[in-house]
Amino acid sequence: MGRFKLFLPLIALVVLLPLFYVGLKLDPTAMPSALVGNSVPEYSLSLVSNEQQSASNEDLKGQVTLLNVWATWCFACKAEHPYLNKLSQQGVNIVGVNYKDDRNAAKKWLRELHDPYLYSLYDNEGRLGLELGVTGAPETYLIDSEGVVRYRHIGVVDERVWSQILKPLYEQFTATASN
Amino acid sequence: MVPELGHFALIIALALSAGLFVLPLWGAFKGNAILMHTGRSLATGQFVMISVALVCLGYAFLHDDFSVSYVAGHSNSLMPVYYKISAIWGGHEGSLLLWIFMLSGWTFAIALLSRSLPLDMQARVLAVMGFVATGFALFILLTSNPFDRILPMAPLEGSDLNPLLQDPGLIFHPPLLYMGYVGFSTVFAFAIAALLTGKLDTAWARWSRPWATTAWAFLTLGLALGSWWAYYELGWGGWWFWDPVENAAFMPWLVGTALIHSLAVTEKRGFFKSWTILLAIFAFSLSLLGTFLVRSGVLNSIHAFANDPERGLFVLGFLGVVVGGSLLLFALRAPVVKSRPGFSLFSREALLLANNVLLVISMVTVLFGTLFPLIADALKLGKYSVGAPYFNLTFTPFITLVCLLMGVAPFSRWKRSSGSAIRAALKVPLVAAALMAIIVPPILGGYTAIAVAAAFIGSWVFVTTWTDLFVKSNHRLGLRKGLSQLSLSYWGMVFAHTGIAFAVLGVGFTTQYSDEQKVRMSVGEPVQVAGREFTLESLTKVQGPNYVADEALVVMRKDGKLIREFKPQKRRYLASGQIMTEVAISPGFWRDIYIAVGESENISPNTRPMRIHYNAFVRWIWLGALLMALGGLLAVVDKRYRKRVPQNVGAVSTQSTSVEAS
Numbered sequence: 001m002g003r004f005k006l007f008l009p010l011i012a013l014v015v016l017l018p019l020f021y022v023g024l025k026l027d028p029t030a031m032p033s034a035l036v037g038n039s040v041p042e043y044s045l046s047l048v049s050n051e052q053q054s055a056s057n058e059d060l061k062g063q064v065t066l067l068n069v070w071a072t073w074c075f076a077c078k079a080e081h082p083y084l085n086k087l088s089q090q091g092v093n094i095v096g097v098n099y100k101d102d103r104n105a106a107k108k109w110l111r112e113l114h115d116p117y118l119y120s121l122y123d124n125e126g127r128l129g130l131e132l133g134v135t136g137a138p139e140t141y142l143i144d145s146e147g148v149v150r151y152r153h154i155g156v157v158d159e160r161v162w163s164q165i166l167k168p169l170y171e172q173f174t175a176t177a178s179n
Numbered sequence: 180m181v182p183e184l185g186h187f188a189l190i191i192a193l194a195l196s197a198g199l200f201v202l203p204l205w206g207a208f209k210g211n212a213i214l215m216h217t218g219r220s221l222a223t224g225q226f227v228m229i230s231v232a233l234v235c236l237g238y239a240f241l242h243d244d245f246s247v248s249y250v251a252g253h254s255n256s257l258m259p260v261y262y263k264i265s266a267i268w269g270g271h272e273g274s275l276l277l278w279i280f281m282l283s284g285w286t287f288a289i290a291l292l293s294r295s296l297p298l299d300m301q302a303r304v305l306a307v308m309g310f311v312a313t314g315f316a317l318f319i320l321l322t323s324n325p326f327d328r329i330l331p332m333a334p335l336e337g338s339d340l341n342p343l344l345q346d347p348g349l350i351f352h353p354p355l356l357y358m359g360y361v362g363f364s365t366v367f368a369f370a371i372a373a374l375l376t377g378k379l380d381t382a383w384a385r386w387s388r389p390w391a392t393t394a395w396a397f398l399t400l401g402l403a404l405g406s407w408w409a410y411y412e413l414g415w416g417g418w419w420f421w422d423p424v425e426n427a428a429f430m431p432w433l434v435g436t437a438l439i440h441s442l443a444v445t446e447k448r449g450f451f452k453s454w455t456i457l458l459a460i461f462a463f464s465l466s467l468l469g470t471f472l473v474r475s476g477v478l479n480s481i482h483a484f485a486n487d488p489e490r491g492l493f494v495l496g497f498l499g500v501v502v503g504g505s506l507l508l509f510a511l512r513a514p515v516v517k518s519r520p521g522f523s524l525f526s527r528e529a530l531l532l533a534n535n536v537l538l539v540i541s542m543v544t545v546l547f548g549t550l551f552p553l554i555a556d557a558l559k560l561g562k563y564s565v566g567a568p569y570f571n572l573t574f575t576p577f578i579t580l581v582c583l584l585m586g587v588a589p590f591s592r593w594k595r596s597s598g599s600a601i602r603a604a605l606k607v608p609l610v611a612a613a614l615m616a617i618i619v620p621p622i623l624g625g626y627t628a629i630a631v632a633a634a635f636i637g638s639w640v641f642v643t644t645w646t647d648l649f650v651k652s653n654h655r656l657g658l659r660k661g662l663s664q665l666s667l668s669y670w671g672m673v674f675a676h677t678g679i680a681f682a683v684l685g686v687g688f689t690t691q692y693s694d695e696q697k698v699r700m701s702v703g704e705p706v707q708v709a710g711r712e713f714t715l716e717s718l719t720k721v722q723g724p725n726y727v728a729d730e731a732l733v734v735m736r737k738d739g740k741l742i743r744e745f746k747p748q749k750r751r752y753l754a755s756g757q758i759m760t761e762v763a764i765s766p767g768f769w770r771d772i773y774i775a776v777g778e779s780e781n782i783s784p785n786t787r788p789m790r791i792h793y794n795a796f797v798r799w800i801w802l803g804a805l806l807m808a809l810g811g812l813l814a815v816v817d818k819r820y821r822k823r824v825p826q827n828v829g830a831v832s833t834q835s836t837s838v839e840a841s
Binding site: 010133 | 453457460461471491492495498499502503506507509510511513550553554556557558564
């Protein structure tokens, strides 16, 4: 044992080196905490409205979008919902992420409260939410036309948040996209 | 022409480094004195050549030679001269050049100062330094040459240095940090040489100690400067973020702290030999690991330079060879002698061992937290980011224990301490620290668990250290005589431990009694923060050398009296278009007032969001670090390290001077 003990640091290194080697090829900037300024994590999820149909992160490209994380179990989402309806009537693109939810409950919610989303992704396992680094619903991400996250808002989007923060960014990135 | 000269000097330096690695080692192996003697001249030549390369790069910066790709990427003709100089280490290639410059400087220092070492030992130490230099010179020349040209289409203007780095702190932070970081290569070289010769005596520890302590002191300064820079330049008001690269520099510091204490035991008592060797290897390995983490971009950090897998692979390979090789050597050659239990469970040796184990454990918790995202990602366990809560939770308990033991250790004796004597000596400090813990928090703003703990621990370290000083200076001819008999290294310990006390109080109180308010300020409308009144007087445009800025004039009043004006700025750098927050700080011994301008919201030209911080005791953290570094340097200049030791005497008897530090 005495001699073997001396080899332990070496063994620890031998275990670590291959991991570093693999790590070299991975992109650390895909970390949830550093999402702003980086592309939306890759996903391909079925839609709440139709489990046969799916959408991926590629579908976000081409226009500025609000990615709104919501759930029927989320009390604040209910408070937020009427304002999202109002925004969608103004022509704002909103894509929903139905987070850790039940499809039927979500369908019922959208039927009763009106559906402001272009479509809602069905993220019942919360994988996309995890990759986004969602800390709680509702959360709203502003995605530019290249699919890059430009802003993250935690909490309810209301008139103040929209007009002071999101709207200027939304317009700014819409303008840069059309140039 | 000059950049080519620099490039050429680097190539010569590579050849000299390779020679430095091979010739003295071969000489030591064969017992050839002439070959062994080449070490010193090769070390000198290497240092000269790398200095030439560094000066050439500096010349290219000063003359705005944008045909050099590195200069074009990190400078701009509008930049002030001092930033053009600090831009030498503002990017990947140049900071590697600084790295190897420091390494060759340390190597040169060994060549100059190690005349008292046996020739074969000196040859081996220099050879190990030469090996490390060879690896880094190859790395620079093969993957990261700072002298590469953009020809024939040289740009007319450079793209500017990252504005974050255009700051006085950044002129000194990298050199000091690298001094420390790279300085551990010296102890590493001593350790490897000891493993090669099998000579691991107290004389070895005596030679290594000043090197380890010097490197540690510089690393302490570098870390403090980095923290101070982050505090005022990043504009977040924080002083430590547990950023992977901060951790990468902090881990060698923790191990280095353990190492300088373990070396003390090895020198004085001849124990912990293989442990000391292992710590020396760890300290430098962690420096290399830090280099790997920063240079390869495998971790997400504000320090990360451009991602380049090829560079990462090279450093990883080098890391594998150096660390793997030295750990293998350690496993094969480290003495397995059962260390006879020459000290009791309650002795200075045992306390220092506990200090070592706790420091290494805390290093491992930091290492684990730092590498976890990388490991989880590599094993496909998912994406994680490990944040401050993990580090605060896991790191604090161990460091608390270290601090508590720190109070006991100075009173202890080698071999065996009398429990009752120590208990008697600690009575006064214990009562004093407890009183402080009761009295101080309410004065500062109320009891919280952390504030009470910090007040207790900080006072405990402080009072025990100075009580011990008082006891040790107790002399029948009076205090003055007593004080003059204390050795410089003892004073070093007193200063360093006092520094720890200050740092503990600073860290504890700043987390508890600071205040941060986000306010929307309009011209002429006062707001109240931390019992002070702040009024935005005006918002103006200011033109800098290479930026334009919105400058706010904020005045602070207390009880109606004007105390201070602040001029925080939001800068836009012209070349890159990058927006920077330039905070305004009113520094103070007890507190800082710190104001940062927020992003313009285009609501009204006279309104701006602002952040006003009241940062209690934050200066104490850096003051503590300064005291620690000062302590380290005092210990190094202690005359016992400068005693002429007759050559070719293997084991030097350890005469005990009056009172010596642990």
